[in-house]
Amino acid sequence: MKSITMKWMLAMVVLLTLLIGSMILVNSIFLEDYYIFKTKATFVKEYEELLEEYRGISDRKFLDILRRRNSDNGYKYLVVNEKYDIVLSSAPEFKEGNRLHLSKFQKEFMKKNEKELTDGKVFYQALKRDDSKQYDITLVAQLRKDHFLLIAQPLQQVSENVAIANDFILMIGIGILIIGVIIANYMSRRIVRPILEITEITSKIANLDFSERYHGTLKDEVGILGKSINRISEKLHSTISDLKHTNTDLQKELQLQKRFLASVSHEFKTPVGLIRGYTESLHLGMAKDKEEAQEFTSIILQETDHLNRLISDIIFLMHIDSGIFQMNMKGFDLAISIQGVVNKFSQMPSEKSFELSVETPSKLQVCGDEGRLIQVLENLISNGIRHVSPGGILQLTANQKNNLVKVEIYNSGKQIPKEHLPHLFNAFYSAQDSRSRNNSGTGLGLSIVNSIIQKHRGECGVFNRADGVVFWFTLPTSNDKC
Template sequence: MKKKKTLSTQLTFVISFIVLLIVGVFWMANNTLLEKYYVYNKEKEMLAVYKMVDLAAKNDKLSDDTFAVAFEKKCVGANIDAVVFNKYGKVIIEGTTDNQEIFQLLLEASMSSYSADYNNLNMTRQKDKRLGTEYIIINNRLIDGNFVYMKTPLESIKESVSISNRFFAIGTVAAIVVGVFMAYIVARNMTRPIRNMTELSTRMAKLDFDAKYIDTENSAKELYVLGEHMNELSQTLEQTITRLKVANNELQRDIKKKEEIDEMRKEFLSNVSHELKTPLALISGYAEGLKEVVNDDEESRNFYCDVIMDETDKMNRMVMKLLSLNHLEDGSDVLEMTRFDLTPLVRGVIDSSKLLAQKNEAAIEFDRTDSVYVSGDIYKIEEVVTNYISNAINHCTRGGTITVSYSMYSDRVRVSVFNTGEPIPDKDIENIWNKFYKVDKARTREYGGSGIGLSIVKAIMELHHRGYGVINHKDGVEFWFELELFIANNQ
């Protein structure tokens, strides 16, 4: 797309061109006509002096002292050499001419005649070959028979023209600079309201409707009306787009919610069917076996019944956890925030988990006895601690150690549960918080894990708006969560 010039640039160019055109015309006129104009005026001055002398001759006042002073003053002021003399060469009155020239002019003067017509005077141009100077000369007979001789050099005119041209050149440069600058200022001032409206329209195009046109330049009526209409347009567009955004956001929320519900439904059905498939198959198989060995020994019947009851208990616990997680995720489970001592809570969970730890030949270490007051939902935090410790017991190496510890900060406490064992593979770190995700599905099956416990931890901690996570170590894995800490002075 061809690059467009701004309106102020175009106006500056146009005004500058007009200034340059006017200055150029005057420059050409000055160089071609000024000298002619000077010569024309000089001839008029010489004619005026001649008329003055001719009138004095008619009135017989050439010898009058008053006329002599006026005559000399006129000649000096007009830079005219003039002399009036008789036919014998005697000077009657002179302006600035040297007397020695009179005798050289007698022959020429004697050949001149009186002319009553001033337009037909003997006015000529002569050039002094020795000096190379050109003169305007009047050599004429007066009515009383005397002669008048007048001359003025053209060099002074040419010099005046030259000086005038140089001065005009300097003035021209100054006029051009000032003219262009003034053209720029005028164009800028004239187009400032338009530039403001252009900026306003640009911001409107970017949906910035805070921009308003304010007439601070006392603009022309048309520009003022246009600015007001743009303000009205901006307000109307803002209102319309706001309504569209609200409607669009509601639609997006509805679509997203529907997609989430559909995705959760599909995921739930897939995961539940997958998790229930194995226990149902075991229950079905052992139920058939129980039926077949119903008449056999009591020990076999008890074993079959124990397996069926164990699998039923696993399914029941998984369903209860799913219901709990569902309540947490859909927001229907509200936190009951209280201030409680964290240490007895952790100690209670450890005590209730000792039998499971002994079964897995794992030792649980927790050496804190001091009170640590925190803020949270005590029952849900207990569930977080239970899931962490249960998870640590199930993944701890035989004969390994589980360490529960605190890390105290100025405004929070971090609870860490570390178990010795194999670190979690890097590819699984981000997924362990997802529902039904299991790093080691075969081993998880051994202790009845459903892959829901860490998802519950995630949901509870996000409801508390507190941090949680997992850290791999060389000799094991550390799970942690944080709670707001109450300072002892405020207890």
């Protein structure tokens, strides 16, 4: 670690020495030209604005403009004629009509460049004053055919111009700082930081924290090590996540099994209790006459049938949820199956009168297990018959949209409370006014419907209407796989 630090320090010393030497060299050679260059754009813009304002106005108004600008920016403005006499000056002591003579160094400069000035060339440079070490930054350009504009700003020697020098040094200093930070960061990332980063990552992995990754771009041994650590972290994280997920699923499965067993026990208790009670009554000869004995026997048979249906439904649910249940998938016309189920129910006697109607296309080609889908239709229609209002309507509609067939079973009657709707397809769901169970049902009909439809890659649900309830399910249409 000490060797790496020494190398880093040596690199920084060499770099800073080179940068400081470069700064001194640049400061000594180029600062004057830099300042002149920096102010050139301002002077040229000033000249262009004055040239535009000068057109069409009197000398008096133009003098006012020059003095106002002098007050704002401190520049000295002179308008001279072809004889190099001062016609207008922003100096407060100047009076219109006076003819002042131009300074010798300015006059010599204009005479030297008279032809270029007449041709419209703009001159901008530092002019040394007469018998002085001081300079004026001066812009000289033609204002009109026989008049020229001079814009001047006094400039002390560059070495004494602290403000400009500080500005320049600040810029160089910022450059040095930026470069130094970049180099320091690079050296740290290149040599020290990747190792420290890998060390931190491995410490977190040891504590089963796999959130961090090595993001270095090095292709040397350190980079290879970092990528290997990433692969180890990802593999461990994936394995542990899978184990946690599996454990969570097992816990949920155990809870479901516990609730299922509790529900099954509850469902068995009532019919078993009735069978035992009426059997004991018959055994003890408590029936008053033959008719009452037959009534007891009839109740025992009904409850036995109920237990048989309940056991069959439980076995079917366990079979379909086991993952080994196989559907006999094929393409068939669901419209024919719907009509067959409706015809079956229309011929069955019912304790209450209602209107049974069907609205389906002439053909509904779907992909599925026809026998199981008939079971779905029978369960939903039976559920609807049990809850249709006396003299009401039980309506089955089916239609196709895109690659889905949707079937709806509507029955007029009471709505289902909203809080029960999401749970109706749960096995043995028990709630007041629940549609999933009643005295003649097992409480598993809608759960069986849900399992069968899911095996067909479809969906099912229920919603209320103003005058009743609608159960629905969807199926994919027939395709090449059927």
